[in-house]
Amino acid sequence: MSDENRKLISNVQEQLNRLMTQLADIEQEKSSLDIEEYTEMKNDTMEQLKDLGETLDRMQCGDITLTDQLTATRIAIRAAISEAFRTPEIVAIFAKKQPALLRQKLMQADTEFHLHKISGEVHNARKAEILYALLKMGAELSREEDAFLSNYSKISSANFELAPEQKICGESLLNVNM
Incomplete structure (x- = not known):
């Protein structure tokens, strides 16, 4: 991988980390903000995440060598946009592919x-969020964890819908030119 590619990946990951921190700060300060201000700040951050995802889609269409790193980052962005993960910290851990840290967070919630x-209720939501992140990372879940996630997702299936998949390269180019 060239130095330019490494720098590009580093910049994208730094931007994702910045946006995740910004989202966490907004959530943390929610009680001190009025509803309109909170909504505006959160929507602005979500829009920046969407823009970052679209940029990654365009980058991936032009450079196959970045596919693995960009795919992981894009999945994290889609998860954040869709709000499948309610906790910015979990999104950040997911983006960095750290299943051991997710397991630690699960033990902490328990x-x-x-x-x-x-x-x-809070415990179940956190547990489901963490287990879902582990599942999306390809981690093995125990029978009990799998059963919990299956039962929980039936209760709140709307929380587990990811944002739409990326467009294929040709579609992205067509939509940009329209």
């Missing part, structure tokens, strides 16, 4: 639930 620091 511990917080058992210590009554979080409700059952």
Whole structure:
């Protein structure tokens, strides 16, 4: 891989990290913002994520050597846009392909639930989000985890829809020229 490609990938990943941090900050400060301000800031960040995803689609059409890194980044962007993952931290871990850290977050959520620091509803949402991220990364789930995810997704299937797949290169070019 050329130095230019490495730098390009690094820049894209830095931009994704910046947007994920921005999204986390907006969520953290939600209570101190009025609804209109919160919605505007979140929508602006989501629009920037969509733009980054479209840029990655165009880059992938022109440079096959970037496919693996761009694909992982694009999946993370699609997940963030679709809000399949509610927690920006989980999206960031997912984008960096760190299943061990996701497992650690799952154990943390279980511990917080058992210590009554979080409700059952919050625990189930976090657990489902983390298990879904692990599943999308190709990690093996235990029977219990698979059953939990299956049951939970029936309850809230709308939360588990990813944003549409990328357009094939020809479609992207056609739409740009229209």
